[in-house]
Amino acid sequence: MSSSLKLYGLYDDDGILSDGARVLVGKGIKVNEVYSPFPIHGIERIVGVKWTRIAIAAFLYGLTGAVLSVVGLWYFMILDWPMDIGGKPNNYFVQNMAAFVPILFEFTVLCAAHGMALTYFIRNWTLPGVSAKNPHPRTTDDHFAIEIIPSDNSKFSKEDLEGILKETGTVEVFEK
Amino acid sequence: MEQFTFSSKLKRTTFILMGVGLIALVLGIANIFGSSDEHHHHLAVARLWSNVLINGFFFFGIALAATFFMAVQYVAEAGWAVVIKRILEALGAFMPVGAFFLILVFAAGTFHFHHLYHWMDPAVTDPESPLFDSIIAGKSGYLNLPFFWVRAILFLGVWIWFWKRFRTKSLEEDLGFDRKRHFANVRDAAIFLVFFGYSSSAASWDWIMSIDTHWYSTLFGWYTFSGIWLTGMVVTTLLALYLKKNGFLPQLNASHIHDLGKWVFGVSFLWAYLFFSQFMLIWYANIPEEVTYFIPRIEDYTYIYWGMFLVNFLFPMIALMDRDHKRNYGFLITIGIIVLIGHWLDTYMMIIPGTMQEHGTIGFIEIGLALGFLGLFSYVVLNALTKAPLVAKNHPFYQESIHHEIH
Structure with missing residues (x-):
């Protein structure tokens, strides 16, 4: 059951998040998604978002x-x-x-x-009547979140992932 | 390298171009004195002076557009353009030289050495004369020699004065930043833009549209302005790329080049839009006094006229639409040179059908004089570029500009 949960690292600064994402990607961890109240400069290149079509x-x-x-x-x-x-x-x-x-x-x-x-x-899928998908309400305000799917990163145990996330300067690490 | 050095090889190239221009000039003068009859004499006179006007206006327009663009950056308090500010200032340095050639053409017209400006002939506004033209007489409240000269001197003088003021203050800023001076520049630029908005339109009526005296178009000022703006952006881009390629201006990064590419792309659309707007309304209404402008251009100069429109519209649109192409030196330089030739032909098409009717040609005199002016323009601009550091280091947005990054 817990393997289907996603892991989130919450940050209070977009710069710390960018640096953290760089560390995660450098260790070979796949970052699934980043949530932010505003566009973060250059984040798509760090986490490897495909060029839009x-x-x-x-x-x-x-x-x-x-x-x-x-x-x-x-x-x-x-x-x-x-x-x-x-x-x-x-x-x-x-x-x-x-x-x-x-x-x-x-x-x-x-x-x-x-x-x-x-x-x-x-x-x-941001149509009228669709509920919000952000992992934490504050990612629409003044916080930023990195989303990792543990099953995508089977090389690491969940505890390892949590540990690495915490080292990158998160204010909170949680599962959802 | 922070300081531009004008290499002797490049200097020699500009002198060779000027030499070609001189040969073309001598040939043009020889044509006038060697013409067999009065008809050919008139054509030779019109040909030479038209070409001085075409090139004088074309290259003056580039310098004016660069000054206009610099003023826009001041008023918008735009940061990105600081690294290309010295290029814009250097381009503006051609304004006094270009103004000299424009004044030369106007003075020669005033003293009847040529008849490019048909309305300057006193007989056409004299009711007693057999040459009396009631339409031109009706316009003489605006199109008369004293008022024409007042406007010409006022416009050229004020534009050059503002350029000198921006340049002086910019050089002063290199010695130390002063907040007051920066805001004075912003204020000056705003005043300049208001003046430029009216004067650029009126100048295009006076200097270009009055050649086809009977005809008028309310869009003509904008059309001319969009043309000089585009050539100004193209030359700014080419000069920036030249400097970057030769190791000068290390602060210029891919994002600045991308932005310049966007300007070339965008303004070429503005020009094509205005060309079409002017053409379509006149084509649709089909009023004889309005279509007289397009009929000789389309019938006598079919290939040049439609060719220059299609080239100036389609080439930048197709080639510069892709993001990566706006950052590609090869694309920008190729399209820049094509658009520059295309817009020289646009200026040619604005003037020649009015002054030479169906007899206009593009031969050695046209190409030679254009190359001569190109040489003179390059010499003046590159020489001005050596006079100051390539980057205005004390500009308040300098840091913002060197960290400029877009996607």
Whole structure:
């Protein structure tokens, strides 16, 4: 039962946490997660967070928006109901391209931005009604926590892990 | 190395470039005196003076944009830019030289050595004359020689005066930090920016837009400004990379270069946005007095006009979108040089169709004079760079700047 519990080291300073994480990683311990009320500079490189793929997602959402708006504009303005606005002939999409650019641009941005925001919320599971997952309420205030999963670090016993955590300057080590 | 040394090899290169420029100048003058008939004589005159104006404005714009950018850093109390402040100051040093060439073009126009500024001809505003032009006469309340000269002298004078003031105070700061001096700089920069906001627009109407006297665009000032801002950022980046590559400016780190890359990327979007905004509204409304500006550019200079737009828009967008490319010297230098040529062509397109109609060409005179100005610009800027330590050590944000780190 206790093997499924996660181990937390609580710190009262982000600098001490960064140094502590460096020590842990240096000893070959895998740090699963870090909780902080604000972004800690450079922590992702210390604990080895994978580079985010949200940029690729953003590109795909933008591409979706661009394609949808091209198809939509072509259908509304060329095929279904050709309109003569300000004397511009519009039998062809290309001839009206300049007039369509603002809509293409806006719809691309709209899709990319909303897609990115929704992806972020779903990926982190921070949706309305979802309960908070922080191990200690003070990690949203003035404390910082390192999360270690003992079963990921089977080379070390749980007591060893606790001992190493305590040496890095934690204010508290607890299981949850 | 804290102090820049202008190597004799580099000095020789700038002199060779200036020599090419002189040959082009002599050739341009020979063209004027060697022309067979009056038509060719007029074209040769317009060609030479247009090119002096194009290059004078292009390189003056870089110097002005650098001073503008420095003022923005002061007002924003931005820390990161302290390590490139001396580069911006050195770029600003070209302003008096650039102003000399602009004044030369205006004076030559005033005394009718050339007719780039059609409205300067007294006959067009004289109702008795057969050349009377009621549209230009209607604008003569603003576009008249005395008021034009008052504005030109005022704008150039105030800009140069502010640059000198920033430079002097910056050099004084090397001797010891004074809080009062720093806040005086912030105040000066704020005053300069307010003045620059109005004067840069009015200057672009006077010096560039009035070539196509009948035409006007309310966006023209912004369009011109975004162009000089972009070239200013590109030259700042290229100079910073040159210094870093040659072992100067060790405080310049990858994050500063990344930020400069972001500026080049961002401002090229601003320029493309303004180009399109100006074009699309005129294209859509299709009013004869407005489309007269675009018709000769699109019909007589199709490839240069659309080519320079696509190059200036697509190259920085595609090549500098990736984070790692903004930190890559090869990408930044290649894109920088392409954008610099692209924006020289933009300046060319703002002036030549108005002064030479469909007869504009890009031959040895154009390229030679541009290289000559490049040589002169490089000489003045690099010479100014040797005059002071490369980093303003007593700037209050110096420590913040050398520890600048972004992802």
